[in-house]
Amino acid sequence: MPRSPAPTSADIRKVAQEAGVSIATVSRVLNNPQRVSAATRERVLEAAARLGYRPNPLGQRLRKGRAETVGVVIPAPQGRFADSFFLELLAGLGEGLSGAGLDLLVTTSPPGPQELASYQRLVEGKRVDGLVLARTRQRDERILYLLEHKVPFVVHGRSDLIHEPFPYLDIDGERGFRQAAQHLIALGHRAVAFIGAPHELNFAQHRLAGYRRALEEAGLPLRREWVLEGDLSEESGYRLTLALLDLPRPPTAILCANDLMALGALRALRERGLKAGQEVSVIGYDDIPQAHYTDPPLSTLHQPFREMGRRLVEMLLARLAGTPAEELQEIWVPELILRGSDGPPQS
Amino acid sequence: MPRSPAPTSADIRKVAQEAGVSIATVSRVLNNPQRVSAATRERVLEAAARLGYRPNPLGQRLRKGRAETVGVVIPAPQGRFADSFFLELLAGLGEGLSGAGLDLLVTTSPPGPQELASYQRLVEGKRVDGLVLARTRQRDERILYLLEHKVPFVVHGRSDLIHEPFPYLDIDGERGFRQAAQHLIALGHRAVAFIGAPHELNFAQHRLAGYRRALEEAGLPLRREWVLEGDLSEESGYRLTLALLDLPRPPTAILCANDLMALGALRALRERGLKAGQEVSVIGYDDIPQAHYTDPPLSTLHQPFREMGRRLVEMLLARLAGTPAEELQEIWVPELILRGSDGPPQS
DNA sequence: GCACGAGATGTAAACGTTTTCCATTACCCT
DNA sequence: AGGGTAATGGAAAACGTTTACATCTCGTGC
Numbered sequence A, B: 001m002p003r004s005p006a007p008t009s010a011d012i013r014k015v016a017q018e019a020g021v022s023i024a025t026v027s028r029v030l031n032n033p034q035r036v037s038a039a040t041r042e043r044v045l046e047a048a049a050r051l052g053y054r055p056n057p058l059g060q061r062l063r064k065g066r067a068e069t070v071g072v073v074i075p076a077p078q079g080r081f082a083d084s085f086f087l088e089l090l091a092g093l094g095e096g097l098s099g100a101g102l103d104l105l106v107t108t109s110p111p112g113p114q115e116l117a118s119y120q121r122l123v124e125g126k127r128v129d130g131l132v133l134a135r136t137r138q139r140d141e142r143i144l145y146l147l148e149h150k151v152p153f154v155v156h157g158r159s160d161l162i163h164e165p166f167p168y169l170d171i172d173g174e175r176g177f178r179q180a181a182q183h184l185i186a187l188g189h190r191a192v193a194f195i196g197a198p199h200e201l202n203f204a205q206h207r208l209a210g211y212r213r214a215l216e217e218a219g220l221p222l223r224r225e226w227v228l229e230g231d232l233s234e235e236s237g238y239r240l241t242l243a244l245l246d247l248p249r250p251p252t253a254i255l256c257a258n259d260l261m262a263l264g265a266l267r268a269l270r271e272r273g274l275k276a277g278q279e280v281s282v283i284g285y286d287d288i289p290q291a292h293y294t295d296p297p298l299s300t301l302h303q304p305f306r307e308m309g310r311r312l313v314e315m316l317l318a319r320l321a322g323t324p325a326e327e328l329q330e331i332w333v334p335e336l337i338l339r340g341s342d343g344p345p346q347s
Numbered sequence C: 001g002c003a004c005g006a007g008a009t010g011t012a013a014a015c016g017t018t019t020t021c022c023a024t025t026a027c028c029c030t
Numbered sequence D: 001a002g003g004g005t006a007a008t009g010g011a012a013a014a015c016g017t018t019t020a021c022a023t024c025t026c027g028t029g030c
Helices: A012-019 A023-031 A038-051 A057-064 A085-100 A113-124 A141-148 A173-186 A202-217 A234-245 A259-271 A305-320 B012-019 B023-031 B038-051 B057-064 B085-100 B113-124 B141-148 B173-187 B202-217 B234-245 B259-271 B305-320
Strands: A069-075 A103-109 A130-133 A153-156 A168-171 A192-196 A227-229 A253-256 A281-283 A300-302 A329-332 A335-337 B069-075 B103-109 B130-133 B153-156 B168-171 B192-196 B227-229 B253-256 B281-283 B300-302 B329-332 B335-337
Touching: A012 A023, A012 A038, A023 A038, A057 B057, A069 A085, A069 A113, A069 B085, A085 A103, A085 A305, A085 B069, A085 B085, A085 B103, A103 A113, A103 B085, A113 A130, A113 A141, A130 A141, A130 A305, A141 A153, A153 A305, A168 A173, A168 A305, A173 A192, A173 A202, A173 A253, A173 A281, A173 A300, A173 A335, A192 A202, A192 A234, A202 A227, A227 A234, A234 A253, A234 A259, A253 A259, A259 A281, A305 A329, B012 B023, B012 B038, B023 B038, B069 B085, B069 B113, B085 B103, B085 B305, B103 B113, B113 B130, B113 B141, B130 B141, B130 B305, B141 B153, B153 B305, B168 B173, B168 B305, B173 B192, B173 B202, B173 B253, B173 B281, B173 B300, B173 B335, B192 B202, B192 B234, B202 B227, B227 B234, B234 B253, B234 B259, B253 B259, B259 B281, B305 B329
Parallel strands: A069 A103, A069 A130, A130 A153, A153 A168, A168 A329, A192 A227, A192 A253, A253 A281, B069 B103, B069 B130, B130 B153, B153 B168, B168 B329, B192 B227, B192 B253, B253 B281
Antiparallel strands: A103 B103, A300 A335, B300 B335
């Protein structure tokens, strides 16, 4: 009676025995095939296949001194759901990593000081070889920590108050919002408001700067009461838009630092009986799937999160291979997508 | 000049030397403290602290033959974002796991046959000790696969066509939708429609059954044209609601199998100039954060995803410790939250 | 006074790899 | 023929733990 292969129990020793070679040779066949003659290579591969051999990652990792794992800490706020853009990024990271045979270790943590503890656990506990960060702050303590501990990492976004070089991939938010504001101004708007992100977030500054620059270039004054700071939630977009509409001189166009807030803005307009894209224009940022389905469809700046995730993996692998940080800094150009929530001001 | 402790390089041998004991004793102090005398225990702990020693998980894992890791595969569809409820579940899982010192390995995969490959990689590659599944189908191949390979796992949701026992935690969707439908009927609705989930999803059946049962119990006929199947996206809720409104006899109330579709329903109503909660009632399922902020606020059935994540970890740990699957099956009762999108039918 | 058990510690083997040396063989060139 | 070199494969030492087993030291009961 033929024994069915017990695929779970084959180790390198069994394969070596089966192929009539030493375990060193088996290992070489798998890691360094050209170091071994074609004939024995064939023999070993056959034996391995016959036994259903898969190298045990635990042994490999100990021997190599690497965890073969990349870590991500997702900021998950207490009261509300984390932005689903993280899932999108995760998907991109996962695609890239599985290709490279690396694992993705995910932790969630409420944003704040406790966050750093998660990083410590991953780094000082030697659980990961590298990290991916997102949602950077202007002077991001996580980056400082990782730089200090010399842990390889890549960043989605920049951290403008840190001058030591580190690898990052960012979208040019200034350019994006400058373009968006220019577009609105070209349509004839003179009263363009801005609902920004929490000011400690790095991209908040860029997007604001793009807005200011466009106004400046057009010779329009910057009115303080038209520049508000939201918390990126739909609800805050809603609330702040109502506040804008209640001003003595309400704006005719609103730039929102993300789509979620733009959705809130659309809701506020609707509630006030104002037609978005006609009476008041709205432009968001991110291009979340929902943006297709609002009424009117939301004009926004596209961020290709999944692609960015894939690229971040490539950069991290390069970093792990020794590429200097300076050579791993990319800024992508966002794409302004006009769908209908923008339009010329009325009369 | 005092050398600062090089925290990254201390291994168990160094600690042993520093404390003047053997490495076995150091290990015992950490894993089995009562096996060693108070005096030496103290000495070892001090030495460990002085050197900043942290056991290297790679060594532990190899020795223990466990990856100390739990895996999750998130279905991330190509075109659109994955449901953010997964992030919420992830947060709950993470909280539970970090308490237990386990890592969370996350993979994403488009739903479908390729999904199983991800599971194989995790399981046959010995990368995880256990798994968490979610978004189950009626006869879920992933569960069959894991049962066959005798891998410990727990499930968020059930899989009704699988009769072998396995550990799960589910919300009683039938009861939830029965209650929701009863509520609408009690308000006076006689034309209650149902926008369901893809029928292969296990919970789709339960929610539908609850709806049918409530109608039956009230002696109301089940009209086929009022029972539709969506894909859980906002857009499909929108589209199907329009279809319902175009019927010769449109419903006065709509039950949606998730909140995202309910949001779409609200949008469709608004577009048709119908007041939700007055002219047409809508009830969703999940209680996503957005449900607070719709107009009117969305009535829905609450699912405590984060808590469920935490509980799932406890169950998985129990499972890993040998608790039989039969003792790890829980069904929680959902809570109907009335916010305003439901109301009596007009006239 | 002595065997005995309990308690505390040390020794060494294991976990499954990769990789550094060596040893052997074969080959080529002079 | 002899010596250098390349190709090939094996032996053994890591990697950092945990743990079975052996050893040693006491106190204790006889």
